[in-house]
Amino acid sequence: MKRTILSFTATVLGLVALLSFKTHGTQIGPASALPSAALPAGGATSSAAPAPITSSGPPTPTTNNSGPSATPPPTAGPPAPSAATPAARTVLGTAVQTPYGVVQVKITLSGSKITDAGFAQLTADDRRSADINGQAAPILLQQTLSTQSAQIDGVSGASYTSQGYEQSLQSALDRAGVH
Amino acid sequence: MTAPLTAPRRVHHCMGTVFTFDIRDPGVDPAVIDEAVRWLHHVDATFSTYRADTQISRLARGDLAVGDCTPEVRTVLQRCAELERGTGGFFSARAAGTLDPSGYVKGWAIQTASDMLLAAGSTNHSVNGGGDVQCVGDSAPGQPWRIGVAHPQRPGDLAAIVTGTGIAVATSGTAERGCHVLDPHTQRAPLGLASITVAGPHLSEADAYATAVFAMGAAAARDWLEQRPGYWGFGVTTDGGTWATSGWATSGWGGTL
Numbered sequence: 001m002k003r004t005i006l007s008f009t010a011t012v013l014g015l016v017a018l019l020s021f022k023t024h025g026t027q028i029g030p031a032s033a034l035p036s037a038a039l040p041a042g043g044a045t046s047s048a049a050p051a052p053i054t055s056s057g058p059p060t061p062t063t064n065n066s067g068p069s070a071t072p073p074p075t076a077g078p079p080a081p082s083a084a085t086p087a088a089r090t091v092l093g094t095a096v097q098t099p100y101g102v103v104q105v106k107i108t109l110s111g112s113k114i115t116d117a118g119f120a121q122l123t124a125d126d127r128r129s130a131d132i133n134g135q136a137a138p139i140l141l142q143q144t145l146s147t148q149s150a151q152i153d154g155v156s157g158a159s160y161t162s163q164g165y166e167q168s169l170q171s172a173l174d175r176a177g178v179h
Numbered sequence: 180m181t182a183p184l185t186a187p188r189r190v191h192h193c194m195g196t197v198f199t200f201d202i203r204d205p206g207v208d209p210a211v212i213d214e215a216v217r218w219l220h221h222v223d224a225t226f227s228t229y230r231a232d233t234q235i236s237r238l239a240r241g242d243l244a245v246g247d248c249t250p251e252v253r254t255v256l257q258r259c260a261e262l263e264r265g266t267g268g269f270f271s272a273r274a275a276g277t278l279d280p281s282g283y284v285k286g287w288a289i290q291t292a293s294d295m296l297l298a299a300g301s302t303n304h305s306v307n308g309g310g311d312v313q314c315v316g317d318s319a320p321g322q323p324w325r326i327g328v329a330h331p332q333r334p335g336d337l338a339a340i341v342t343g344t345g346i347a348v349a350t351s352g353t354a355e356r357g358c359h360v361l362d363p364h365t366q367r368a369p370l371g372l373a374s375i376t377v378a379g380p381h382l383s384e385a386d387a388y389a390t391a392v393f394a395m396g397a398a399a400a401r402d403w404l405e406q407r408p409g410y411w412g413f414g415v416t417t418d419g420g421t422w423a424t425s426g427w428a429t430s431g432w433g434g435t436l
Contacts, residue, residue: 152340153201153318154307156348156376157329170190170199 086111092120093172101125105168112178117141117169193219194227194285196309202296203303203318211299215292215306222288225252228279239278259283262387266403270391271363286349286386289313293382311349313382331374331415338421339376339413347382351375351393352415362394371397373417379410388412 088110095104101123108116118141189200189212198219200212226235234252237243245253259272259280272280285308293306293313303316305324314324326348330338341348352374377389388410392400397416404412404424411424
């Protein structure tokens with residue numbers, strides 16, 4: 001029988017976000033000043049209601065079917081038989097041109113898990129888009145991490161989806177060999 | 180992710196938003212996604228109110244008669260009329276005065292794209308268009324899809340997680356570029372709800388219901404959704420409270436809160 005389970009969870013992640021943007025010009029700050037969001041150590045969540053079932057353990061092996069490019073991840077090596085922490089690696093997504101500017105996401109992974117997300121490039125072609133980027137950027141990053149930690153398949157909502165963000169993020173995941 | 184994928188997700192821009200195709204069946208030809216993407220662009224070219232040359236825009240201006248439109252335009256308009264009657268006018272293709280069936284079109288377009296994937300042999304997939312989601316089957320054998328609901332007031336947080344087999348999820352609320360949902364009766368923004376999520380089997384319905392009940396405001400929304408067999412709702416009120424309808428317990432979906 002089909003079952004629908006609605007569970008409430010208040011997933012609160014410590015947000016390390018930088019909201020200082022230069023909105024005067026079209027360039028949103030140097031890369032180092034772009035917002036980023038990171039999971040607190042241990043990736044904690046808190047729930048007000050019965051917590052959703054999440055699995056923990058070693059990352060699930062995935063198969064990269066994304067096409068002809070077969071560049072192995074830079075930190076590739078024989079997997080350790082014990083639960084050693086995988087080395088952190090940073091992967092850049094493609095720079096995507098949107099009607100509003102350029103979006104390029106960079107992610108840091110530990111194994112197949114995103115532990116940090118940020119923007120390598122985030123430009124706006126007009127003032128309004130710059131303002132929206134300033135609001136939307138940290139939200140997008142935080143949602144990426146929420147999605148990871150709650151182990152969900154997608155998000156529904158009147159959320160701040162930014163054209164180009166998901167595409168750049170997906171390309172970063174493809175390059176990292178993670179889906 | 181909740182399960183290893185056998186094919187990569189595909190992301191595509193259309194209709195001013197981002198569409199994600201997530202097929203979990205092994206061996207499905209990725210070319211079916213190309214066909215679904217062509218469909219989405221066709222819908223955009225027919226129904227976009229942001230483009231002056233679409234049939235809908237020309238219809239709205241009076242440059243085109245309904246009888247001269249393609250059958251799918253007539254089908255959509257007919258369905259909008261039925262929904263307007265069924266929702267007491269709270270869903271309306273003329274909510275803001277001019278013809279705009281967008282509150283139905285996106286969900287219908289995504290559901291149709293999902294039907295195309297199903298016809299091509301994919302019995303386990305998800306199509307997400309800017310936060311409106313149509314799932315078919317499961318995310319992995321025996322594992323229902325899990326769709327988070329973005330919290331409208333706590334950016335980055337999830338307000339709820341919806342779990343289901345073959346489930347559609349649509350959410351109405353304030354969008355990043357301004358609130359676009361009006362109460363058709365008052366022509367003003369409705370009061371009380373920050374967002375409303377509707378889940379059920381078909382996204383075209385869920386999308387229209389979410390639009391309609393958001394326009395009803397918090398007080399009427401819950402009662403109306405309680406009456407919908409097979410669909411249930413979850414709301415976040417402007418004071419941060421939440422509620423869910425009880426109808427889902429008797430509609431065959433079942434589950435626990």
